[in-house]
Amino acid sequence: MREELSNLIQLQQIDDELMELEMELGDLPQQVEKLHTTLDEGKHAVEEYERESKENVIKRNQLELEIDSLNEQLTKYKEQLFLVQTNREYDAINTEIDTVQDGINERENQVLELYSREEELTELLEELHRTQITASEEFKEKDEDLKNKLEETEGEKLHLQHQREKLVVRLKKPVYNHYERIRKARDGKGVAYVYTSACGGCFSTIPPQRLVEIENMSDFIFCETCGRILVMNPDNIIS
Numbered sequence: 001m002r003e004e005l006s007n008l009i010q011l012q013q014i015d016d017e018l019m020e021l022e023m024e025l026g027d028l029p030q031q032v033e034k035l036h037t038t039l040d041e042g043k044h045a046v047e048e049y050e051r052e053s054k055e056n057v058i059k060r061n062q063l064e065l066e067i068d069s070l071n072e073q074l075t076k077y078k079e080q081l082f083l084v085q086t087n088r089e090y091d092a093i094n095t096e097i098d099t100v101q102d103g104i105n106e107r108e109n110q111v112l113e114l115y116s117r118e119e120e121l122t123e124l125l126e127e128l129h130r131t132q133i134t135a136s137e138e139f140k141e142k143d144e145d146l147k148n149k150l151e152e153t154e155g156e157k158l159h160l161q162h163q164r165e166k167l168v169v170r171l172k173k174p175v176y177n178h179y180e181r182i183r184k185a186r187d188g189k190g191v192a193y194v195y196t197s198a199c200g201g202c203f204s205t206i207p208p209q210r211l212v213e214i215e216n217m218s219d220f221i222f223c224e225t226c227g228r229i230l231v232m233n234p235d236n237i238i239s
């Protein structure tokens with residue numbers, strides 16, 4: 001039992017060191033990930049705007065051709081007006097002229113709308129290009145920083161993970177499972193040292209009888225409040 005408890009204490013120490021290594025990275029991994037997403041979204045938006053812009057030019061050219069052809073029709077109808085013999089013919093041609101004119105007006109409005117959208121798209125694209133350049137520079141810098149930091153600690157991390165594996169195989173599965181469950185739920189601590197008759201994890205008072213059991217290391221004693229496995233601080237045991 002004593003050996004199992006001492007393995008657990010060592011496991012917690014290794015997990016503390018692993019957690020410290022992770023904390024040294026700060027929020028750098030999240031920053032890199034976020035910049036990556038920003039760049040991806042930006043690239044997608046640029047593609048979308050460029051596609052819309054191309055389609056607009058095609059639409060606009062098509063409308064301008066239609067306007068030219070309608071203007072030709074309009075000229076012909078106006079010439080015909082001078083040749084008509086009856087009021088009925090005159091009214092009929094005027095109706096045609098109105099229809100053609102409406103068609104021209106409608107297309108001219110569409111052309112204007114397309115022009116203004118094109119201006120908007122040009123501005124949006126310029127703005128996007130600027131933010132993409134900034135994000136890309138920032139990404140490169142932070143990504144390199146992260147890779148360097150990971151490289152620096154890689155050896156230590158592998159060493160700790162190897163030591164951890166060796167300890168884990170020596171622990172009974174239910175004990176390890178309990179430790180892991182509590183560690184993940186309680187800020188990375190599955191084992192808590194006793195501090196002045198209280199659980200060092202949650203500071204609940206430990207009954208005297210339990211304190212004796214903890215000191216004897218004869219059984220697993222769990223904190224009744226937080227569930228952590230209670231042990232004496234190994235530094236105190238030695239001294």
Ligand SMILES: [Zn+2]
Binds near residue numbers: 223227
């Ligand atoms: Zn506790």
